[in-house]
Amino acid sequence: MLDTAARKGNHGGRPSVVDDDKLAVARARHAEGESVTAIAKALGISRATLYRHIGESA
Numbered sequence: 001m002l003d004t005a006a007r008k009g010n011h012g013g014r015p016s017v018v019d020d021d022k023l024a025v026a027r028a029r030h031a032e033g034e035s036v037t038a039i040a041k042a043l044g045i046s047r048a049t050l051y052r053h054i055g056e057s058a
Helices: 004-005 020-031 036-043 047-057
Strands: none
Touching: 020 036, 020 047, 036 047
């Protein structure tokens, strides 16, 4: 059953809160020197989530 779902592109799990647009904004603001805390609060996500996604791109 899981093989069928995977073939259809469904891999399960919770959808990510951070989409490409949010990530681009976060990267730009971080590059300008803004704190992770301020960025996370503005985007409505946790600092841990932001660190996780910024770390993926580094």
